[in-house]
Amino acid sequence: MVTYRIDVADAQAHLFELTMTLPRPESRQQVSLPVWIPGSYLVREFARHLSGLRATQGGHERAVTQLDKATWEVACEGGTTLTLRWRVYAFDTSVRAAYLDANRGFFNGTGVFLRVHGRESEPHRLQIGRLPRGWEIATALSAAPGGGFVASDYDELVDHPVELGRFWRGEFLAHDVPHEFVVAGALPDFDGERLLADTQRICEAQIAFWHGGRSRGKSPRAPFERYVFLLNTAEDGHGGLEHRASTALLAARRNLPARGSTEVSDNYVELLGLISHEYFHTWNVKRLRPAEFARYDYTRENYTELLWFFEGFTSYYDDLFLRRCGLIDPARYLRLLGRTVTAVQASPGRQVQSVAQASFDAWVKYYRSDENTPNATISYYAKGALVALALDLSLRRDGGSLDAVLRRLWDGSAGGPIGEADVAAALEAVGGRSYARELADWVHGTGELPLQELLAAAGVAWQSQAPSMAQRIGLRVSESALGGIKATHVLRGGAAEAAGIAAGDELLALGGWRLRRLDDAQRVLRPGDTAELLAVRDQRVLSLSLRLPADASLGAPVQLAPAPKPNAAALALREAWLGR
Template sequence: MIRYRLDVADAHAHLFRVTLTIAEPAVEQGLSLPVWIPGSYLVREFARHLSQLEARQGTRAVRLVQHDKSSWVAHCEGRGALTVSYSVYAFDTSVRAAYLDASRGFFNGTSVFLRVQGREAEPQQLVLGTLPRGWQVATALPAVGACFEAADFDELVDHPVELGRFWRGSFQAAGVTHEFVVAGALPGFDGERLLADSRRICETQIAFWHGTPGRGSGKPPFQRYLFLLNAVEDGYGGLEHRASTALIANRRDLPRTGMKAASEGYATLLGLISHEYFHTWNVKRLRPAEFARYDYTRENYTELLWFFEGFTSYYDDLLLLRAGLIDVPRYLKLLARSINNVRATPGRAVQSVAQASFDAWVKYYRPDENTVNATVSYYALGSLVGLALDLTLRGEGRGSLDEVMRGLWARSGAAAARAEGRPAVRGAGGGPIDEADIAAVLQEVGGRSYEAELASWVHGSADLPLEPLLEGLGIVWQEETATLAQRLGARVTDAGGQLKLQAVMRGGAAEKAGLAAGDELLALDGWRIRKLDDLAALGAFERPLPLLAARDQRLLELSLPNAQVHGPVALSVDAQAPAEALVRRAGWLANGA
């Protein structure tokens, strides 16, 4: 048994103290802290927050030698238990690391627990030391007496822990207890509304994967589930785990007592809940073959994030619609936003979504002023690949992407059972897959090969044929007037009366004029400009006009060319669509059939 004890050492200094006890250590016992957390594909160097490492066997000090940035070797004598203690600075308010102050604590195991090399497969035990008065504990880790226990290191670090004073409530979905914990909510927060809406999300997704009770297995692959939500002044994000998720959201987006229709902010929060819950199946269990075993010491590369993140992004809002939490016009508005985000990314013609998946470690999580020109979001474009495949299958009358997802779940589960020498269980699934598995199940469902589509849409950089696919299901595609930012070909801020460029799009009017990120636009055609609307008032883009800009305290005399560009897309329902299209549209939007 590997045993960890975590104490709140100094809340005002944001310090946890961790004590690790290893029975019968190796003579040269290796220890290391993960450099990344699964689900967030960036090397984050958590070890930079460790300090005051000490090691002992009984009363004898043990020499602890640092091997590299995140690993150490303890030089032991005999087989007596090794105790290693260290401090962890915890002041990261995100869902990825650890946080501690006088009112709240939170941690992911990857940020605080040294991995005992060679002993990762052994049971791991967590003991929480004395906590500040009135603090509660929330985690999905199984409790055994006064301890929490995990089967191995992977399970230990896949269960975040929330500490402090928080609101908590629960509901049943498919006979399984789901608990919600909310820290930082404003007075007037409607917890019952959040529970009721989350229950509808969970029931819809369990039915998606397993069928409803009595018509399929109906049971999710966990015994209980926990949502951990940190409500803050300004923040948004989530990180999936096998039986829980950590969420962060603007506290003003939480439902308020007396609120009738869901606000835009609350709908966004529900979409986040839907996204992270869907990951319970798609990436935590059904997962890339490269993630069959995590390597916590380095980047773990895969080209399949377009599927695991992108298809999850496709289904998060669609399943809100099917759960009755948003209506069709709102769903189509959200879908159009995704389409417009991709269309506004020149990088989609430079890098395929498979390449973007592989390069997540150096591109997606490290954006700069050229990111929009160099790569594309595997979330956004991946979701549209899912849409294109779904509508193609439905348009051909051969099934749906829903059936593909369930087919992959069953296929991977059967393969995992064979590999482990155990009988497959009906309804059980989840295991490593690769792109060949995706192609095979697509062919099983669709009755033909979809290799051409995968080659073009996933490994190529051509635009997806979304307009005809949507129109085939009775959805009207209408291109609206381009915005000023689109016509300028730049991302712009105009705070404080200064019109500054954040990014310049490849091939746009701003780039052709010679502008660069960081430039300030001062005057057009001899007139001072202070906000983007001034460009329209002065007739920009209708003919070339003289432009005065500033860069690094120097004035630039340029010419802003005219520009004709595509505007944003708006989607709506075609009430006069053919009957066959109406049936397929209803199956897509209403129930997935």
Template structure:
């Protein structure tokens, strides 16, 4: 039986309220309570307490006053050691993986949204018990389940690290590495091919378990979990995931699910498999091995680190790489996915402004709060972090780091895992092991890549592996330095203007509506090229800004075969005539 217990009621799910009863045996004379302000893995203060209301407390038959101390803390002055009972409600209508949701069809929550922290009792066991659920509803979670409807966590940290899915959902399971893996899918269409999803997820999990722990015949350490749960919520539009110690919460478009009778692998399904791969890799890389600063989390305020380029960026490198290594996609498709990451980073002027270390530290104020100037001032530690991992992997594999032997990023990751024993690491440990594997020069260069703002030498490195680098024909938006939205009703709306671009020089601004070009009405930006007479390169743009109609013009440089346009998509493909050694290097990298 748990020391601290929460009873969760869903009496009227259509109102979107969870009703919670917290019971604290033998409370302190002045018992402090609080709700986390953020959830680990999502680096933004979300102020979950804003959805909490109606808090009341009692001891036996006597009501006890509750005093609010700040935005997320309360205190109760107790009389004697009789159990303190606190009742409150939480509004839940956010379908993301980070918070809580409840309606007549489905429920979901993270403990950070529902479960008050009992100060001074964090190390005690914490239990969750559910009241009567709607007819036909089930419960899914990786939290230990000693009795039907009852769940038990060893302490408050563990309580927060097990999300719950409630409702009528599809579920299946498979074995990988000696552990049971459950897959729960909510909101799927009737034609969803669950067996295929299980088979493909099993391949990903088996490949990653072998990556971290070696083949089963040589495995000397136990997996960090005995049971793992994928909680997938399928929606019309939405994408993302959040890692936990023995589970992950995922959200994806239901059209991305595999369908019965369809053998092809759609781009949407590859995206879903990449999401599964990414969050599962986090089981080791951030949930166990983590920034030293995260060894003891403060749920009330920001927890800073400069290492998200490693824990998120390197995970982003391995997510799609594990798909090709497990045989779910071929190398051509993998290089297409990799090229999309390269293109996204090179199309972001902020990569020349913000380093990876700075991007990691600023996640709390910049990454999760994007605006119209974000691409000019910041870089994604996911995207560029993945390319840093690629650069290091190719350098290690080709022996370009100096005196060190030919190695791999795989060896670096496994070495850090062994050194940390699933605990905290810092940048000095990463760089020291990198020097051992690839030489001091590579370690120094890596530090420069992390703390500098220059581009990575990817064309040169990829050429060593027989990967050809080329550029696609740029769109007009790329030539102008614009990011726009288009619709037949609203026309062309400017969302972002990239720094030092033609559009910025011409005076275009975010929020402008492009009405016409050279006297022709615009519904699509690309149609502006159709308004040009032969040899004409001047664009006379009619725009609407804050109810005013303005005319701006710019000269579009001629586009030749040798032109290089910032933001133009990069294409990667296996070279037609790669040397035998180069081909072997590429196969070793992708098959590892």
């Protein structure tokens, strides 16, 4: 058995100390640290935070040779147990790596545990050393006899994040499965009972979705014995990372529900949507997963064209489950859906890159956004969600549903790896016809999705809203409280690009009037007019000519709402989709 011990070496210096013991090592034993963490598709080079690697056998030092950026080889003698020691700098507040200070500790195994080559399939044990007074441990790892935790192999070990510190914790049952919720950094008025009750509704609905509702007095059986939510709250931040029996979450404190308030604020809905998203991943990507992820390669990129399905479809269902649980009404759900439509419509990159390409390029594009990102790429989360919407509404017109497609994929693969051919076969089996054309156009093509037509057939009204000045001219800006306006993204084909505005420009005045907010420009110019725009670039004042288009050049905001008087067929479809 491979055994690890992790200690708080110096909380103020943000240092964990790791010790690993390995019986019967190879004579040239290799170890390495993963370069990425499953669920976040970017080579993050965790080894840059590792230092001081030393090896001993029987109290004698052994030579350690670094072979590449994240791999080391130890010259061992005989079969004596090998002991490795190293330190990890932990000051990443995201859900992807490790963090340590005087108030809190957190780590993912991919950022701290060296992988022993050739021994990955053996049981791995984790011991957590002495902690500061009052600190607790939260993780979904199984408790080991005699203390600590145990995993069946390396993959399982690193798929269970660990939270350390003083935190709030609560529990509930969802279809007889124990669930624990841990919240770090919450304000004193945090309403934990409300969060537990609402999360329970989400979990019960999703377990029933994948495994059928309660029948004959028995609950549907989830694919885990216990589940843990690890939520860290901060002044600002948002994110989540799925694991096989837990999730690490990051949210702003203002998103937590407060005692004495029954309001379902936009901030709270955002948190519930995040919870729903990561919990849905327990099935859709952690078990039902791309064939390319049947076994992770921790040393390099793991490419797949299917993130539009695994991330995009999960993004479709996250808010939809809030509706199904009764946490939001149909009108609010449609407003949320309208924001996704608006975001995709406002991205010229949707006409350049398909969602299949976006999935494959995630390693070099999605997590490395820059001023040209909206023009060159499309989010496989956002457009993938709209592909799911389009397929769901198409299937419902054909007598099926996307729900049935996902359950068929789950049952047919026993919750295992799948490919796009499996998705196509499930669509055809449920819908009664081939969806090859839709997959070719919507997934591998860059044409527009027929959303307006499909939504109208489901009794949903599509309303274009008045665009902001930025949307009208194809520009994204940041505005400071002191009145500074800075261009962050210039969208392809817009009036801002035609005028010669570049990302990074500071916009000063238009038509002789000082600009404090970009929307003030609509009071200076009428649609179709042209005026002088003063901008600053690299300390130089530029005079540019800006023409205000009559309409939003790159898509006006879209608002979706229940149509007031749909026909009987549209009403029936909408109620089957969103409920009454």
